[in-house]
Amino acid sequence: MSGNERKYIDEAFESNWIAPLGPNIDAFESELASYVSIKGAAAVSSGTAAIHLALELLGVGKGDLVCCPSFTFIASANPISYLGAEPIFIDSEPDTWNMSPEALEQAMMECAAEGKLPKAVIVVHLYGCIAKMTEIMSVCNRYDVPVIEDAAESLGSTYNGIQSGTFGHFGIFSFNGNKIITTSGGGMLVSNDLEAINKARFLATQARDAAQHYQHSVMGYNYRLSNILAGIGRAQLEVLDERVEARRNVFLRYVNAFRHYDNVQFMPEQIGSRSNRWLTTFTITEEDSAWKIQELLNELSANNIEARPLWKPLHQQPLFEGTRFYPHPTLEAASICEKLFQSGICLPSGSNLGIEDQMRVIEVVERVIAETVQVTIQR
Numbered sequence: 532m533s534g535n536e537r538k539y540i541d542e543a544f545e546s547n548w549i550a551p552l553g554p555n556i557d558a559f560e561s562e563l564a565s566y567v568s569i570k571g572a573a574a575v576s577s578g579t580a581a582i583h584l585a586l587e588l589l590g591v592g593k594g595d596l597v598c599c600p601s602f603t604f605i606a607s608a609n610p611i612s613y614l615g616a617e618p619i620f621i622d623s624e625p626d627t628w629n630m631s632p633e634a635l636e637q638a639m640m641e642c643a644a645e646g647k648l649p650k651a652v653i654v655v656h657l658y659g660c661i662a663k664m665t666e667i668m669s670v671c672n673r674y675d676v677p678v679i680e681d682a683a684e685s686l687g688s689t690y691n692g693i694q695s696g697t698f699g700h701f702g703i704f705s706f707n708g709n710k711i712i713t714t715s716g717g718g719m720l721v722s723n724d725l726e727a728i729n730k731a732r733f734l735a736t737q738a739r740d741a742a743q744h745y746q747h748s749v750m751g752y753n754y755r756l757s758n759i760l761a762g763i764g765r766a767q768l769e770v771l772d773e774r775v776e777a778r779r780n781v782f783l784r785y786v787n788a789f790r791h792y793d794n795v796q797f798m799p800e801q802i803g804s805r806s807n808r809w810l811t812t813f814t815i816t817e818e819d820s821a822w823k824i825q826e827l828l829n830e831l832s833a834n835n836i837e838a839r840p841l842w843k844p845l846h847q848q849p850l851f852e853g854t855r856f857y858p859h860p861t862l863e864a865a866s867i868c869e870k871l872f873q874s875g876i877c878l879p880s881g882s883n884l885g886i887e888d889q890m891r892v893i894e895v896v897e898r899v900i901a902e903t904v905q906v907t908i909q910r
């Protein structure tokens with residue numbers, strides 16, 4: 532927390548707005564919309580709920596197809612299944628680790644040939660790094676398929692000066708506890724389509740028709756954010772720029788520390804983009820990298836340092852067994868996202884990570900990387 536949260540929570544208590552509506556919600560929506568320069572925002576209970584609403588507003592229903600990156604958190608894809616639709620998983624490409632425009636094009640071509648285009652494309656800006664939006668938007672526009680940007684991890688990241696989450700028809704943000712700003716739990720749906728944002732608010736409050744009695748013509752959800760949590764969100768938004776700076780500095784210290792090791796490759800940042808560096812991630816570019824990543828995870832854990840592998844691709848999850856997957860064109864046997872999963876790691880990257888703590892992480896990582904370099908040379 533940054534300090535100002537209590538002020539907004541107190542306001543909620545004093546005015547007795549302890550409900551999923553109230554002045555903090557209205558203010559949080561307009562302040563976030565203004566921060567990312569978009570016309571409308573609807574505050575909801577989670578990022579997942581925001582994706583669900585976006586898909587529903589685009590008319591996604593039973594039997595429809597939706598493209599989604601394979602290399603992402605499960606929450607990007609679960610709402611596709613909520614609606615009875617079917618995901619088509621798209622590989623990453625090596626320049627951004629995000630959705631491959633080439634693989635997406637291939638999927639679109641085959642869907643078009645089969646006479647059934649996807650109803651929507653979900654793009655994710657993983658770990659805060661912007662996907663190849665110019666190329667992806669061009670493919671989607673050509674096939675006239677709307678885009679939902681899952682910007683849950685990339686709030687504050689920009690591409691050519693434009694905020695992530697504002698390129699597609701809809702953008703979603705998450706304020707879960709692990710994100711760059713948090714309301715403990717919460718999310719936001721944003722769009723320049725104000726009619727759709729109003730409809731999202733309607734669907735998120737049980738789809739109650741305009742009548743004095745309780746009248747319902749369509750099925751809705753209980754997805755609104757509470758006025759108390761929106762108060763936390765307002766104070767968090769005030770420090771978002773500082774948080775982005777802090778996370779970028781954490782990233783730069785790691786880069787600086789490991790710059791001598793050419794087997795370490797940090798998640799690349801495409802020209803024109805500025806990542807919030809939500810998490811600092813790198814891959815080990817050696818043959819037995821999977822083993823080395825495991826050793827890194829073990830060694831960090833033994834030193835009481837929490838680190839994680841990169842996301843396990845969704846097309847390899849038991850839940851999505853048998854789902855269609857389009858790999859990025861490459862000469863290698865494994866797809867790009869499979870390789871990333873096997874060879875990558877997320878390092879501690881909190882906005883409040885102190886320099887001494889970070890030095891401790893760097894020491895352990897360096898010890899393991901240096902060891903593995905030696906091992907390679909000995910062979």
Ligand SMILES: *Cc1c(COP(=O)(O)O)cnc(C)c1O
Pocket residue numbers: 576577578579580603604606607655681683684704705706707716717718
């Ligand atoms: C966190 C996250 C979500 C889901 O957000 P919640 O608020 O936790 O529901 C969706 N997509 C990605 C990529 C995420 O990291």
